[in-house]
Amino acid sequence: MLNQMKTYQMYIGGQWVLASDNQTRKITDPANGNLIGVVPEATVMEVNEAVAAARNAFDNTNWGSADNALNRAQLMMALANKLRENAAKFAELDTLNCGKPLVESEGDVADSANCLDFFAGLATKTMGETVAVPMNMQSMVVREPIGVVAQIVPWNYPLLMGVWKIAPALAAGCTIVMKPSELTPLSILELAKLTEEVGIPAGVVNIITGIGEVAGAALVNHPDIDKIAFTGGTDTGMKVMTAAAKGIKNVTLELGGKNPVVVFADANLDKSAEWIAFAGMANQGQVCSAGSRILVEKSVYNEVIERVAKIVTHIKLGHGLDEGVRMGPVISKEQQDKVMSYIEKAKAEKCRLICGGSLPKGEQFAKGNFIEPTIFADVEPHHTLFKEEVFGPVMSFTSFDTEDEAVKLANDTEYGLAAGVFTESVTKAHRVVKQIRAGIIWVNNYHPTFNELPWGGYKKSGIGRELGKYGIEAYLETKQININLDEGQLGWY
Ligand code: NAD
Numbered sequence: 001m002l003n004q005m006k007t008y009q010m011y012i013g014g015q016w017v018l019a020s021d022n023q024t025r026k027i028t029d030p031a032n033g034n035l036i037g038v039v040p041e042a043t044v045m046e047v048n049e050a051v052a053a054a055r056n057a058f059d060n061t062n063w064g065s066a067d068n069a070l071n072r073a074q075l076m077m078a079l080a081n082k083l084r085e086n087a088a089k090f091a092e093l094d095t096l097n098c099g100k101p102l103v104e105s106e107g108d109v110a111d112s113a114n115c116l117d118f119f120a121g122l123a124t125k126t127m128g129e130t131v132a133v134p135m136n137m138q139s140m141v142v143r144e145p146i147g148v149v150a151q152i153v154p155w156n157y158p159l160l161m162g163v164w165k166i167a168p169a170l171a172a173g174c175t176i177v178m179k180p181s182e183l184t185p186l187s188i189l190e191l192a193k194l195t196e197e198v199g200i201p202a203g204v205v206n207i208i209t210g211i212g213e214v215a216g217a218a219l220v221n222h223p224d225i226d227k228i229a230f231t232g233g234t235d236t237g238m239k240v241m242t243a244a245a246k247g248i249k250n251v252t253l254e255l256g257g258k259n260p261v262v263v264f265a266d267a268n269l270d271k272s273a274e275w276i277a278f279a280g281m282a283n284q285g286q287v288c289s290a291g292s293r294i295l296v297e298k299s300v301y302n303e304v305i306e307r308v309a310k311i312v313t314h315i316k317l318g319h320g321l322d323e324g325v326r327m328g329p330v331i332s333k334e335q336q337d338k339v340m341s342y343i344e345k346a347k348a349e350k351c352r353l354i355c356g357g358s359l360p361k362g363e364q365f366a367k368g369n370f371i372e373p374t375i376f377a378d379v380e381p382h383h384t385l386f387k388e389e390v391f392g393p394v395m396s397f398t399s400f401d402t403e404d405e406a407v408k409l410a411n412d413t414e415y416g417l418a419a420g421v422f423t424e425s426v427t428k429a430h431r432v433v434k435q436i437r438a439g440i441i442w443v444n445n446y447h448p449t450f451n452e453l454p455w456g457g458y459k460k461s462g463i464g465r466e467l468g469k470y471g472i473e474a475y476l477e478t479k480q481i482n483i484n485l486d487e488g489q490l491g492w493y
Contacts, residue, residue: 005035005036005037005038006036006037006038006186007024007037007038008037008038008039008040008185008186008189008209009040009189010039010040010042010046010050010189010207010208010209011189011192011193011195011196011205011206011207012046012049012050012053012206012207012208013049013050013052013053013056013057013202013203013206014053014196014201014202014203015202017040017046017049018040019040019041019042019043019046019210020043020045020046021043022040023040023041023043024038024039024040024041025038025039025040025041025182025209025210026038027039027097027183027184027185027186029096029097029099030098030099030328030329030330030331030332030368030369031099031318031319031320031328031329031367031368031369031370032319032367032368033367033368036096036097036186037097037186039185039186039189039209040209040210041182041209041210041211041214041215042179042208042209042210042214042215043210043214043215044214044215044218046208046210046215047177047208047210047215047218047219047222048218048222050177050206050207050208050219051148051150051177051206051219051222051224051225052224053202053203053206054148054149054175054176054177054203054204054206055148055175055224056203057175057201057202057203057204058145058147058148058174058175061201061203063173063175063201063204064144064145064172064173064174064175065173066126068173069123069124069126069173070123070124072120072123072170072171072173073120073121073123073124073171074120075170075198075199075200076116076117076119076120076123076167076170076171077116077117077120078198078199079116079191079194079195079198079200080113080114080116080117080120081113082194082197082198083109083112083113083116083191083194084110084113086190086194087106087109087110087113089190090105090109090112090159090187090190090191091105091106091108091109092105092321093186093187093190094108094109094157094158094159094184094187095320095321095328096186096320096321097158097183097184097186097187098155098156098157098158098183098184098331099284099320099328099329099330099331099368099369100283100284100320100328101320101325101326101327101328102320102321102325103326104282104283104320105320108157108159108160109159111160111163111451112159112160112163114451115160115163115164115167115451115467116163116167118167118451118452118467119167119168119170119171119451119471119472120167120171122168122171122469122472123170123171123172123173126143126172126472126476127143128140128141128142128143129141133482135486136484136485136486137482137483137484137485138482138483138485139480139481139482139483140480140481140483141478141479141480141481142478142479142481143476143477143478143479144173144476144477144479145172145173145174145475145476145477146172146174146226146227146250146475146476146477147174147175147226147227147477148174148175148176148177148224148225148226148227149165149169149174149175149176149177149225149226149227149228149229149475150177150178150179150219150220150222150225150227150228150229151165151166151169151176151177151178151179151228151229151230152178152179152212152216152219152220152228152229152230152231152232152240153165153178153179153180153181153188153231153232154181154231154232154233155180155181155183155184155331156283156286156287156288156331156391157283158180158181158184158185158186158187158188159187159188159191161231162178162180162187162188162191163191164231164455164466164467164471165178165229165231165466166178166191166205167471168466168467168471168472168474168475169229169475170200170204170205171472171475172472172475172476174226174227174475175203175204175205175206176204176205176206177206177207177208177219177225178205178206178207178208179207179208179209179210179212179215179216179219180207180209182209182210182211182212183331183332184331185207185209188207189207189209192205192207212232212236216240217239217243220239220240220243220244220249221243221246221247223247225247225249226249226250227249227250227251227252227474227475228240228243228244228249228250228251228252229251229252229466229474230251230252230253230254231253231254231255231288232254232255233255233256233389234255234256234389234415234460234461237253237255237462240253241253241463251463251464252456252462252463252464252465252466252474253462253463253464254288254455254456254457254461254462254464254466255288255415255417255457255460255461255462256288256389256391256415256417256460256461257288257289257290257389257415257416257417257418257457257461258292258293258386258387258388258389258413258414258415259279259289259290259291259292259293259415259417259418259419259420259438260291260293260294260295260409260410260413260419260420260436261276261279261280261291261293261294261295261419261420261421261422261446262295262406262407262410262419262420262421262422262432262436263276263294263295263296263297263300263304263422264297264403264406264421264422264423264425264428265297265299265300266423266424266425266428267300267422267423267424267444268422268424268444269300269303269304269307271444272304272422272444273304273307273308273310273311274311275420275422275444275445275446276291276294276304276308276420276422276446277308277311277312277315278446278447279291279292279294279420279446279447280292280294280312280393280394280395281312281315281326281327281373281393281395282447284327284328284329284330284371284392284393285390285391285392285393285394285395286330286331286335286391286392287447288417288418288461289417289418289440289447289449290391291395291418291419291420291446291447292389292390292394292395292396293379293386293395293396293398293409293410293413294308294395294396294397294398295397295398295399295400295406295409295410296397296398296399296400297399297400297401297406298399298400298401301397301399304397305354305375305377305397308375308395309354309355309375312355312356312373312375312395313355313356313373315327315373317360317365317370317372317373318364319364319368327373327393328368328370329368329369329370329371330369330370330371330392330393331369332369333369335369335391335392336359336369336370336371336392338390338391338392339371339390339391339392339393339394340359340371342384342385342388342390342392342394343356343357343371343374343394345384345385346376346379346383346384346385346394346396349383349384349385351376351377351378351379351383351385351396352376352377352378353374353375353376354375354376354377354397355372355373355374355375356371356372356373356374356375356393356394357372357374358372359371359372360372371392371393371394372393373393374393374394374395375394375395375396375397376394376395376396376397377396377397378397378398378399379396379397379398380398381398381409381412383396386398386412387413387414389415403428403431403432406432407432407435407436410432410436411435411436411437413459414459414460415457415459415460415461416437416438416439416457416458416459416460416461417438417439417440417456417457417458417461417462418438418439418440418441418442418457419436419438419440419441419442420441420442420443420445420446421433421436421441421442421443421444422443422444423443423444429443429444437458437459438457438458438461439454439455439456439457439458439461439462439465440455440456440457449467450467451467451468452467452468453467453468454466454467454468454470454471455467455468455471456470
């Protein structure tokens with residue numbers, strides 16, 4: 001058990017540094033408010049230093065060269081193994097920092113190590129092509145690392161979201177300046193220590209800690225950044241994209257969602273109910289792909305609500321490190337207030353409260369940001385709960401009569417990240433999957449995702465894809481080369 005508060009430094013150009021004005025931020029455990037760490041609050045000066053270090057490592061070393069691809073792969077696999085050796089420490093740290101149950105953090109750490117291995121495999125497989133063209137030319141397309149990348153990640157998966165970005169960038173041969181969320185920077189700083197231990201050269205991975213409006217904004221607006229990779233809220237994504245537009249920078253965005261889960265009457269309800277509860281309540285509902293809008297065929301509507309509510313009301317709430325806990329606190333007091341304001345709004349809009357809807361009572365919850373897992377029924381498309389991402393343990397239920405209506409309701413959102421479909425009919429499942437505009441769709445399950453498959457959204461859920469072979473694409477440039485095989489003159493003038 002990590003019980004000693006630690007003071008952290010940022011990692012810039014292979015050095016561990018404080019903020020130039022010595023400003024710091026206290027990091028607390030959202031389950032009880034205990035101080036768990038102190039990190040520097042970066043100023044624009046440290047952002048500039050980090051970008052300069054990354055620029056130097058990219059421009060003046062062989063880090064990104066094809067000659068170095070095997071070395072990059074080996075370093076990444078060494079990093080994956082180091083992470084596995086320290087898995088218990090990392091899992092505990094993410095639970096302490098962001099509140100999620102330990103079993104979830106353990107899964108995140110294992111996924112992170114596997115993600116590094118997956119992309120290590122791709123580091124040596126960057127391939128271009130030759131293309132048959134006229135004019136006696138030998139033409140080819142080669143892929144090269146995009147350069148210095150700015151990576152900004154949120155607080156809901158502190159380690160995993162960071163690794164989803166670091167791994168493909170390292171494999172491609174890019175150099176990195178990453179800014180974790182100001183609320184959850186600890187596991188990424190610990191990961192930076194491991195990059196140093198395994199010998200990833202100075203300047204290749206740089207970590208700055210600070211707030212979005214200062215460090216994040218300075219990073220995305222920096223002229224020496226070649227690409228921005230951002231995961232976070234849609235409003236922040238718009239600001240990031242505006243900065244990218246001003247600098248004509250390549251940008252990928254992983255943003256929010258208001259994800260539908262369509263449950264047909266022919267679904268196996270014995271198996272489906274738990275998946276549906278998991279869709280909405282995993283990680284306290286603080287998941288971009290959370291299945292928060294449950295759309296149920298009318299004939300089984302009340303039965304599905306009853307079954308899911310029964311599961312949800314028995315979820316064990318508590319500190320994520322405690323035995324058997326499956327729901328921790330939300331990340332901050334601010335987030336707790338925001339979620340509770342959605343609950344109050346749903347009550348005011350006359351949605352039918354099925355369970356939860358309050359802060360849990362009891363001494364053990366008094367100092368943490370806990371919220372009762374909450375379900376509302378009879379939520380209509382005009383209700384706020386149907387439209388807006390809550391990012392908390394709140395699920396809404398809506399009924400439908402026909403398959404067409406189900407698809408219409410599912411697509412009635414500005415987002416398009418994920419969706420679920422529950423049915424025993426394979427033809428119906430395929431028909432519905434084809435029509436839902438979302439980047440990830442689960443049938444008769446919800447949430448499992450794999451390093452081998454692309455992750456990302458349609459519509460306002462983002463631009464581009466992470467993971468899979470698509471993930472490395474985001475970090476590669478494409479160069480056309482034409483070699484003249486003709487010995488003659490051009491003869492133009
Ligand atoms: P957020 O947008 O508030 O912050 C995300 C990151 O952006 C943080 O590191 C923050 O410091 C930084 N930031 C804030 N303002 C900035 C600015 N002006 N310029 C540059 N950086 C800035 O999001 P959050 O509250 O940390 O995370 C929750 C959101 O993330 C949710 O909307 C969720 O859906 C989304 N999310 C999406 C995915 C996905 O894969 N699509 C995954 C996880 C989370």
